[in-house]
Amino acid sequence: xxxxxxxxxxxxxxxxxxxxxxxxxxxxxxxxxxxxxxxxxxxxxxxxxxxxxxxxxxxxxxxxxxxxxxxxxxxxxxxxxxxxxxxxxxxxxxxxxxxxxxxxx
DNA sequence: TAAGTTGGGAGAACCC
DNA sequence: GGGGTTCTCCCAACTT
Numbered sequence: 264x265x266x267x268x269x270x271x272x273x274x275x276x277x278x279x280x281x282x283x284x285x286x287x288x289x290x291x292x293x294x295x296x297x298x299x300x301x302x303x304x305x306x307x308x309x310x311x312x313x314x315x316x317x318x319x320x321x322x323x324x325x326x327x328x329x330x331x332x333x334x335x336x337x338x339x340x341x342x343x344x345x346x347x348x349x350x351x352x353x354x355x356x357x358x359x360x361x362x363x364x365x366x367x368x
Numbered sequence: 369t370a371a372g373t374t375g376g377g378a379g380a381a382c383c384c
Numbered sequence: 385g386g387g388g389t390t391c392t393c394c395c396a397a398c399t400t
Contacts, residue, residue: 269382269383271390271391272390272391303372314392317391317392319391319392321392321393323392325373326373326374326393326394327391327392327393327394328392329373329374329375330374330375330376330391330392330393331390331391331392333374333375333376334389334390334391338389338390343374347372347373347374347399347400348373
C-alpha cells in the first residue's frame with residue numbers, strides 16, 4: 264500500500280492505523296470517527312519508523328513529527344484535538360486515504 | 369521542579 | 385534557476 268516514493272506523513276500514519284501490529288504505537292479512538300491517538304510510550308517508535316521510511320539521516324522524534332502534523336492543520340488535512348497525543352483526520356482526507364488504501368489492497 | 373507535550377520560525381529538500 | 389509545497393530542526397512556553 265502507498266508503495267510509491269512521495270509518501271506523505273499522513274499516508275504513513277494511516278498505514279500504521281490500519282496495521283493491527285502497530286496498535287500499541289498508534290490507534291484509532293473508537294468513540295470519535297477519524298480521531299487517532301499515539302501511545303505515550305511508543306510514539307517515538309512511530310516517528311522512528313517514519314524517519315526510516317523517508318531515509319532521514321537524523322533520527323525522527325515525536326516532537327519533529329508533530330511539527331509536520333501541525334502543518335496539516337494549516338492545510339486542513341489533520342486537526343489537533345484538545346487531548347494529549349490526539350489528532351483527527353478531516354473527513355475529506357480520511358475519504359481519499361480510505362479510497363487509496365482499498366485500491367492498493 | 370521536572371518531565372512530557374505543544375507551538376513558532378527558519379531553513380533544506382523536492383517537484384513543477 | 386525560480387517559485388511553491390512539504391518536511392526537518394532548534395528553541396521556548398505551557399500543562400500535568
